[in-house]
Amino acid sequence: MTDHEPYYGHDLALVHHLGFGFHADGCAPDLIELLAPVRERDGLVLEVGCGSGLLTRHLVDAGCRVLATDASPAMLELARATAPDAEGFTTLALPDDPVPEADAIVGTGHALNYLPDAVAVQRSLLALARALRPGGVFAIDLEDLEWGTARAGVHEQSRVGDDWAIITYYEDSAPDRFVRDMTTFVRNDDGTWRRGHERHDNVLLDIAAVPPVLADEGVEVEARRSFGSHELPVGLYAIVGTKRA
Numbered sequence: 001m002t003d004h005e006p007y008y009g010h011d012l013a014l015v016h017h018l019g020f021g022f023h024a025d026g027c028a029p030d031l032i033e034l035l036a037p038v039r040e041r042d043g044l045v046l047e048v049g050c051g052s053g054l055l056t057r058h059l060v061d062a063g064c065r066v067l068a069t070d071a072s073p074a075m076l077e078l079a080r081a082t083a084p085d086a087e088g089f090t091t092l093a094l095p096d097d098p099v100p101e102a103d104a105i106v107g108t109g110h111a112l113n114y115l116p117d118a119v120a121v122q123r124s125l126l127a128l129a130r131a132l133r134p135g136g137v138f139a140i141d142l143e144d145l146e147w148g149t150a151r152a153g154v155h156e157q158s159r160v161g162d163d164w165a166i167i168t169y170y171e172d173s174a175p176d177r178f179v180r181d182m183t184t185f186v187r188n189d190d191g192t193w194r195r196g197h198e199r200h201d202n203v204l205l206d207i208a209a210v211p212p213v214l215a216d217e218g219v220e221v222e223a224r225r226s227f228g229s230h231e232l233p234v235g236l237y238a239i240v241g242t243k244r245a
């Protein structure tokens with residue numbers, strides 16, 4: 001369980017939606033290809049950490065039946081508007097919420113790194129693996145310890161859109177944490193601006209430890225630099241495989 005409000009309240013969810021779609025957009029063609037066998041048998045795709053529905057929309061447009069899930073109510077509200085033709089939307093906060101059975105489990109944007117520690121990640125991986133039906137496809141991304149070392153020299157970043165801005169400060173933290181402090185500015189309907197703030201404390205993982213955890217539940221995966229051909233940022237790995245039939 002987390003002892004804080006879900007990450008991605010209304011304003012940060014909106015900023016993510018408006019300004020950070022490039023990752024889901026880049027991964028979508030590879031995931032659509034990986035999901036071809038599931039699509040052919042009209043299987044159900046469970047998306048974890050669907051966020052504002054940026055990947056959901058690509059998958060639905062490609063003919064997938066998607067159950068879009070996320071821990072953040074604000075993200076789910078955006079997802080409903082972004083991908084209205086998805087099979088369903090439901091709150092699913094790992095590691096404690098029950099995971100519905102599915103023929104594929106996918107996700108971009110490393111939702112599991114938002115969990116408090118490696119134990120919670122391991123519990124979540126096991127829950128996802130158990131929910132995957134035999135022959136099902138597993139494809140999520142996860143941040144390795146390398147994510148932190150590769151960005152050790154970066155202390156501040158900002159991005160601006162027409163109706164939003166975000167300033168991020170990165171904290172020096174332990175090798176297995178990636179902590180950032182984000183201030184958002186979002187334009188109100190009357191032209192004034194409101195200010196918001198979130199602090200995200202992500203756990204970084206030893207990616208080599210992930211495949212054996214999933215293998216215990218019959219899911220054989222590899223940690224790869226891409227889901228197919230779109231190379232991921234340094235330190236982010238695609239965990240891709242299938243459950244034994």
Ligand SMILES: C[S@@+](CC[C@H](N)C(=O)[O-])C[C@H]1O[C@@H](n2cnc3c(N)ncnc32)[C@H](O)[C@@H]1O
Pocket residue numbers: 007008020021023024048049050051052053054055069070071072075092093094095107108109110111112114115
């Ligand atoms: C970086 S965003 C990625 C969103 C979207 N998948 C994308 O690629 O644009 C990470 C997502 O993980 C979700 N998340 C965080 N903690 C979670 C948890 N404990 N269980 C499920 N989802 C979680 C957040 O709400 C957020 O939507």
